[in-house]
Every structure is written in C-alpha cells, then in structure tokens.
Amino acid sequence: MAITQITSGPPVPQPRVSRRMLLKGSAAAAVSLGVAALPSARGAAGEQPTSDTPSGPFRKGRVIDCHAHLSHRSRATWEADDCKLIEAADMLGIDQLCCSTLTLRRPATADGFRECNQWTTDGMRRFPGRILGYCYVNPGYGREALEEIRRCVEERGFIGIKLYNEYTCTEPVVFPIVELAIELGVPILQHASHFHYFVEDQPRLSDGGHLAELARRYPEAMLICAHISGGGDWEWTIKALRHAQNVLLDTSGSVTDEGTVELAAAVVGVDRLLFGCDSSMTAGVGKIRGANLSAPDKENILSGNIMRLLRRRKS
Amino acid sequence: MIVDVNAYLGHFAFRRLRHNTVASLLALMDSKRIDKAVVSSASAITYRNAQAGNEEVAEEVRAHSDRLISFAVINPFYAGWQDDLKICHEEFGMAGLRLYPKWHNYQLSSACCRELVNAASERGMVISIPIRVEDNRQRSWLLNVPDVLLEEIVELVKAHPKARFILLNGIGYTGCPLGRKDNGLPSNYAMELSRLSAVLANELGQLITNLGAERVMFGTGMPFNYPDPALLKLEVLDASESDKEKIRSQNAMTWLRL
Numbered sequence: 001m002a003i004t005q006i007t008s009g010p011p012v013p014q015p016r017v018s019r020r021m022l023l024k025g026s027a028a029a030a031v032s033l034g035v036a037a038l039p040s041a042r043g044a045a046g047e048q049p050t051s052d053t054p055s056g057p058f059r060k061g062r063v064i065d066c067h068a069h070l071s072h073r074s075r076a077t078w079e080a081d082d083c084k085l086i087e088a089a090d091m092l093g094i095d096q097l098c099c100s101t102l103t104l105r106r107p108a109t110a111d112g113f114r115e116c117n118q119w120t121t122d123g124m125r126r127f128p129g130r131i132l133g134y135c136y137v138n139p140g141y142g143r144e145a146l147e148e149i150r151r152c153v154e155e156r157g158f159i160g161i162k163l164y165n166e167y168t169c170t171e172p173v174v175f176p177i178v179e180l181a182i183e184l185g186v187p188i189l190q191h192a193s194h195f196h197y198f199v200e201d202q203p204r205l206s207d208g209g210h211l212a213e214l215a216r217r218y219p220e221a222m223l224i225c226a227h228i229s230g231g232g233d234w235e236w237t238i239k240a241l242r243h244a245q246n247v248l249l250d251t252s253g254s255v256t257d258e259g260t261v262e263l264a265a266a267v268v269g270v271d272r273l274l275f276g277c278d279s280s281m282t283a284g285v286g287k288i289r290g291a292n293l294s295a296p297d298k299e300n301i302l303s304g305n306i307m308r309l310l311r312r313r314k315s
Numbered sequence: 316m317i318v319d320v321n322a323y324l325g326h327f328a329f330r331r332l333r334h335n336t337v338a339s340l341l342a343l344m345d346s347k348r349i350d351k352a353v354v355s356s357a358s359a360i361t362y363r364n365a366q367a368g369n370e371e372v373a374e375e376v377r378a379h380s381d382r383l384i385s386f387a388v389i390n391p392f393y394a395g396w397q398d399d400l401k402i403c404h405e406e407f408g409m410a411g412l413r414l415y416p417k418w419h420n421y422q423l424s425s426a427c428c429r430e431l432v433n434a435a436s437e438r439g440m441v442i443s444i445p446i447r448v449e450d451n452r453q454r455s456w457l458l459n460v461p462d463v464l465l466e467e468i469v470e471l472v473k474a475h476p477k478a479r480f481i482l483l484n485g486i487g488y489t490g491c492p493l494g495r496k497d498n499g500l501p502s503n504y505a506m507e508l509s510r511l512s513a514v515l516a517n518e519l520g521q522l523i524t525n526l527g528a529e530r531v532m533f534g535t536g537m538p539f540n541y542p543d544p545a546l547l548k549l550e551v552l553d554a555s556e557s558d559k560e561k562i563r564s565q566n567a568m569t570w571l572r573l
Contacts, residue, residue, distance in 0.1 A: 015410075081515075083514050084514070087514075088514035088515055091514060091551045092514070092547075092551065103407065132432045171534065180441065193452070195453075196454065196455060196456040197451055197454075197456070197459070230450075230452075232452045232453050233453045234453065235330070254450070254510075255449075255450045255453070255542050256509075256536075256540040256544045257330070257449070257450075257539065257541075258332070258333060258334065258538050258539060258540055258541045259331075259333055280513060281498065281512075281514050282512070282513055282514065282544045282547045282548050285544075285547060286541055286543035286544025286545070286546070286547045287541055287543070287544065289541075289543045289547065290541035290543030290544070291541070291543065313508060
C-alpha cells in the first residue's frame with residue numbers, strides 16, 4: 001500500500017492547536033539569542049534554521065509517529081483508549097501513527113500475536129489513513145511468524161515488523177525474520193534499551209550494540225532502534241549506533257533530556273532519526289520542537305526519513 | 316507571564332548539561348518566553364558539602380534576581396546545615412529549599428529532616444522536593460538512587476501542615492492520596508507538571524478536577540529537560556484560561572510572594 005494512498009480518509013476532528021504552532025522550529029530564536037548548539041550533521045552543509053513563518057515546513061509536511069501502540073482488547077476501555085490516541089494525535093498535529101498491538105504477556109504465543117495483528121488491522125480500518133500497522137511476531141515461532149508477516153504485509157498493507165524482547169536480535173532465530181523483511185522491503189522496529197544493570201524481566205533485551213551487530217550481518221536490512229528516550233543510557237545507544245548506517249533511531253520515550261536529539265543528529269546524522277512518541281505524546285513532540293536543529297532537519301525527522309524508508313517496500 | 320518552579324544551574328555529575336549558566340539559561344528562557352525561574356544548584360545534588368553549590372548559585376544569580384529566584388540545597392545530616400540555612404536565607408536571599416532525601420541518603424521522616432522543614436518554614440521558605448533527578452533506567456553503574464516514594468511525601472505534608480511544599484518531577488499522584496479529592500491532607504503542597512500527562516491518561520486534568528488548579532504549578536526541569544514538552548502541556552491542556560493562568564504563573568507568584 002503506497003503512503004500516498006493512505007492519507008485520505010473521513011474528516012477528522014480539527015486540531016485545537018495547529019501543527020505549525022506545536023512543531024515550530026525553536027532553532028531560529030535560539031540562534032538569534034546566541035544559544036550554543038551542537039552541530040547538526042546536515043548543518044555543516046550550510047542549512048540554516050528557518051523562522052516560523054506560514055511557509056515553514058510543518059504546514060506542508062506530514063508528521064508521522066514511527067512508534068505507537070493500539071490498546072490490547074482485554075482492557076475494558078480499549079476502544080475509548082484508541083480514540084484518545086487519535087484525539088491526542090489531532091491535538092498535537094500528528095497525521096499518522098505507526099502502531100503495533102502487543103500481547104499482555106511475553107513471550108507471545110502464535111495465537112497471541114496473530115490476535116494482536118488482527119486488532120491492528122481493525123484499527124487501520126477504524127481510523128483509515130491514520131494508523132499504519134507493524135506486524136508483531138515472536139521469532140521463536142519460525143514458520144508461523146514468517147507466514148504472519150507475509151500475510152500482514154502483502155495482504156493487509158502493514159508497513160513493517162515489530163520485534164520485542166522474546167529474543168535478542170542477534171540470535172539466529174531472528175535471522176529468517178530479517179531476511180523476509182529484506183525480501184519484502186519493510187523495516188523492523190526493534191524494542192531496545194541499554195541499561196548499566198541486568199534487567200531480570202527482560203533477559204534477552206536487545207540494545208544498540210546488538211542492532212549494530214545485526215546491521216553488519218544484514219547491511220540491506222532497514223532496522224529501527226526503538227525509543228532512545230526511554231531505553232536507558234541514550235548517550236551509549238547513540239554512540240553504539242554511530243557506524244551502523246542501516247539502523248535508524250526512534251526518538252520516542254518519556255525521557256525529555258535536553259540535548260538528546262541534537263546529540264543523535266550530530267553523531268548519526270539527521271537522516272537516521274525518526275520522530276516517535278511511544279505513547280509519551282507531549283514528550284515526543286516537545287523534544288523535536290525544542291531541538292536546536294534546522295527546519296529542514298526537523299522535517300526529515302518528522303516524516304521525510306520514514307517516508308523514504310516506507311517507499312522501499314517491494315510489494 | 317510564565318514562572319518555572321523547576322530549573323537548575325551548574326553541573327550534574329553524570330551528564331553534561333547545556334544552558335546551565337545564568338547567561339545561557341536566561342537565553343533559553345527568553346527563547347521560550349519564560350519570564351522567571353526558580354533555580355538551585357545541580358552540582359549540590361552530588362557535592363558532599365551542598366553549601367558550595369549554593370554559594371555558586373548565589374554568586375551567579377546575584378545580578379539577575381528579577382528573573383531567577385534561588386533555592387538552597389540543604390542536607391540536614393551534614394555538619395553545619397543550620398548555619399548554611401541562615402546564610403542562604405539571610406545573606407543569599409534564597410526563597411526556598413530543594414531537598415534530595417534519596418541522593419543525600421536520609422529519611423524525610425527523620426528528626427533532622429523534620430527540624431530542617433520546621434526551621435525553613437519559620438523563615439517562610441518554600442520546600443521543594445524533586446521526586447527524581449533523572450530517569451532511573453539511565454543511571455550510572457556507580458549508583459542506584461530510587462525515586463522518593465509518594466507515601467513518604469504523604470506523611471511529610473501531614474506532619475507539617477504549616478509548611479509549604481512543591482513536588483517536582485513527579486507522576487502518579489492520582490494513584491495515591493496526594494492527588495485524590497477529599498484526601499484529608501492539608502492543602503500545603505502543590506505539584507509541578509513537567510512529568511504529568513496532559514493527553515491520554517491526562518493526569519494533569521485529573522489533578523485540576525480533584526484538587527483545583529491552585530495546586531498545580533508550571534515547571535520544566537530545564538536544563539536537564541527540554542522546556543518545550545512542559546510548555547506544550549499548557550497549550551493542549553483542556554482547562555479554562557483562568558486555570559491555565561494560575562498554573563502558568565499565579566500560583567507560583569503567590570507562594571513565592573513575587
């Protein structure tokens with residue numbers, strides 16, 4: 001399914017705050033006041049921050065949240081919660097949300113992830129043009145996982161694959177998933193965190209180092225390191241991924257540490273950053289709004305980079 | 316007018332901070348149209364002798380007291396805290412305290428802490444308590460400092476009904492008596508919004524409904540945090556303009572007598 005086809009849909013509630021207001025570049029003001037900025041990878045090419053004018057990039061640009069979730073339907077309020085997600089996106093000027101639905105308990109069973117993906121499909125139908133689906137699987141189910149991915153991507157129009165913590169992403173059981181993602185031309189959003197302590201309930205947690213290793217094994221794969229702002233030591237993660245050119249970093253998470261986005265841009269380049277919220281909506285939008293980057297750089301983070309990624313699908 | 320009750324100057328031991336000098340913080344405030352900010356020493360969080368951090372802040376803020384309101388970091392288990400409190404209040408003009416019971420390894424219920432709260436309250440100082448400094452998941456391998464338990468705050472506000480507390484960097488108030496309606500607690504505490512949700516769960520809206528807009532204050536946590544997420548919360552908050560104005564500045568100005 002082409003992205004251009006999924007932008008149309010029924011009328012949606014009018015945003016109470018304009019996207020331009022919410023995502024306006026702060027960089028121009030910061031520069032004029034002499035606030036020091038980390039260099040952006042593209043800033044060196046001579047791009048300057050632009051002012052918040054009606055012709056600024058966020059009026060015409062789309063905003064895509066690369067990391068979102070629909071509610072598990074065991075929650076009595078799942079339907080209202082999903083509506084709240086869309087309402088929040090409306091308020092914050094987010095046009096589309098790339099969503100997965102996760103099982104409540106992991107490791108997920110095959111029936112469990114198939115049920116979740118069916119709910120994601122339903123969500124795409126309930127909110128046409130707003131929800132883009134990630135197919136969530138547990139790689140341990142081998143053939144069933146591969147069949148589910150193929151069904152979701154080829155028949156249901158899902159845009160990518162979501163892997164959680166059932167296996168570390170460098171374990172061989174994950175390789176067939178990556179090879180199928182390459183065949184289909186879709187990205188993998190990998191749950192990842194780096195803590196300086198052992199996490200007992202996530203013994204097979206992946207981190208930026210694992211993703212870099214996987215990226216070396218599969219340089220043609222499109223990998224996304226999830227929530228750098230909710231995955232422990234973000235400075236470690238950014239540095240671990242410096243040389244992994246086919247890994248993009250998702251800025252989502254509840255942590256709003258000043259300088260995160262600028263450091264990521266300086267180390268890996270803005271072309272490898274994707275805007276995301278992971279349910280921390282004002283944190284997600286606020287970080288990008290506050291980052292001292294040029295307006296074109298922000299536009300790429302907000303949608304340009306993921307649009308380029310999604311255009312690489314082969315079916 | 317926007318008053319930020321949650322800002323800092325100086326260095327933090329585990330991460331480089333930008334905008335952490337008076338000049339750069341004021342420039343950041345100007346760019347975000349934040350008029351005034353309550354600041355304390357980030358360095359004092361890990362200095363053994365926190366008073367050295369207070370001295371640094373006092374020196375920096377002296378020429379900018381129209382915009383920066385300084386608070387003292389006091390460890391009630393450190394020698395000479397009574398002298399430090401007197402100097403901070405009388406010589407430095409500091410209007411309140413920031414307490415770090417977990418970082419400084421004491422109990423809010425301890426006799427020394429209670430003595431400090433009483434002494435500061437007698438001076439009319441406001442006592443702010445950051446529930447956390449940063450997200451504990453990104454902690455250094457050197458230490459593991461837990462968040463302050465909200466249950467401990469409940470006991471503190473009950474024990475000191477005449478004191479005034481501002482709770483910073485907190486979340487989950489509606490899950491405990493602090494954020495519930497008719498909770499039987501004195502109205503001597505306010506909650507700062509930097510970590511509160513304004514959409515989805517909308518804890519911010521729930522707190523306004525349960526306790527009134529008078530009990531919420533604007534804060535960013537800058538320069539630890541981007542100020543923008545907190546500003547954004549005010550923009551999308553479903554509340555009357557008069558309630559937003561209370562949160563934006565009026566409550567802080569009343570408490571701080573600005």
